[in-house]
Amino acid sequence: MIEFVNVSKQFRDGKWWGQKKTIQAVRQVSLQIKAGTCFALVGESGSGKSTLGNLLIGLEKPDQGQVLFQDINLHEAGPEQRQRLRRDMQIVFQDPYSAVNPRMKIKDVIAEPMRVHLEYSAGEIKERVKQLLEEVGLSEDAGEQYSHQFSGGQLQRVTIARAISIRPKVIILDEVINSLDVLVQVSIMKLLKHLQRNLNLTYLFICHDLHAVKLFADEVAVLDKGEIVDYTNDVTRFDQLKHPASRRLIEAELPIVTQASEVHKQTDEEYVVTKGLYVS
Numbered sequence: 001m002i003e004f005v006n007v008s009k010q011f012r013d014g015k016w017w018g019q020k021k022t023i024q025a026v027r028q029v030s031l032q033i034k035a036g037t038c039f040a041l042v043g044e045s046g047s048g049k050s051t052l053g054n055l056l057i058g059l060e061k062p063d064q065g066q067v068l069f070q071d072i073n074l075h076e077a078g079p080e081q082r083q084r085l086r087r088d089m090q091i092v093f094q095d096p097y098s099a100v101n102p103r104m105k106i107k108d109v110i111a112e113p114m115r116v117h118l119e120y121s122a123g124e125i126k127e128r129v130k131q132l133l134e135e136v137g138l139s140e141d142a143g144e145q146y147s148h149q150f151s152g153g154q155l156q157r158v159t160i161a162r163a164i165s166i167r168p169k170v171i172i173l174d175e176v177i178n179s180l181d182v183l184v185q186v187s188i189m190k191l192l193k194h195l196q197r198n199l200n201l202t203y204l205f206i207c208h209d210l211h212a213v214k215l216f217a218d219e220v221a222v223l224d225k226g227e228i229v230d231y232t233n234d235v236t237r238f239d240q241l242k243h244p245a246s247r248r249l250i251e252a253e254l255p256i257v258t259q260a261s262e263v264h265k266q267t268d269e270e271y272v273v274t275k276g277l278y279v280s
């Protein structure tokens with residue numbers, strides 16, 4: 001579904017002895033993401049995770065290499081293909097409050113992509129918004145409210161409803177659970193898992209929380225200073241990740257990850273998130 005082929009991206013930023021400083025945000029990254037799977041990108045802050053997400057959604061252009069979506073080079077696509085790609089790929093960000101216009105009612109927030117991309121009548125949009133609210137676990141009344149009337153978790157459900165409204169194939173989840181408290185993290189992960197199965201979605205899951213990755217992803221790549229330094233397609237075997245950057249992430253999480261793996265083996269439907277907390 002998605003392929004990064006030797007992708008590099010630099011930024012020129014700030015002043016360094018009178019000259020602009022060059023930051024190598026992504027360095028010769030190659031990876032493949034299969035349809036219907038969840039690929040996790042983990043790494044310390046500044047390792048290049050969000051830049052890779054932005055390259056995929058088209059917010060950034062690579063200096064070198066290619067980003068392919070269903071064999072189409074995203075950065076050489078014509079206007080029609082680009083329009084189609086904008087529909088097929090959606091992104092959900094960490095902070096739902098800054099991702100939603102506070103002056104818009106929630107029903108209009110959710111309807112926005114449909115108005116841009118689909119030729120639905122007003123009646124069809126109204127019906128679809130109702131369905132979407134239900135699909136993400138919100139009541140119909142929620143559509144009449146504004147973002148400040150929602151908790152972070154509820155508003156993240158709204159941004160997820162907006163993302164799935166035009167039936168994309170891929171969703172980039174950029175630290176979507178990081179700003180939420182533990183129980184809410186669990187419920188959002190369960191919702192995302194449910195939607196992935198029902199809608200056959202492909203996820204690029206950007207995260208630095210390894211126990212979430214363990215329970216949520218099919219494959220994981222570790223980024224360090226813009227480079228992929230480790231990879232596994234068995235997220236139950238983090239011991240296979242040997243690079244010092246991976247070890248630092250694992251050592252920070254170890255007691256919880258061990259516990260999570262024990263419960264994960266019991267059934268697919270059980271989720272452990274943190275501090276021994278266990279929700280099914």
Ligand SMILES: Nc1ncnc2c1ncn2[C@@H]1O[C@H](COP(=O)(O)OP(=O)(O)OP(=O)(O)O)[C@@H](O)[C@H]1O
Pocket residue numbers: 011012013023024025043044045046047048049050051052208
């Ligand atoms: N638009 C930009 N202009 C200048 N530098 C940038 C820009 N975007 C990212 N960078 C730099 O590129 C590097 C990688 O940033 P990126 O946001 O991709 O990392 P990250 O792994 O997602 O970090 P975090 O987990 O903190 O979000 C960092 O050094 C960052 O400061």
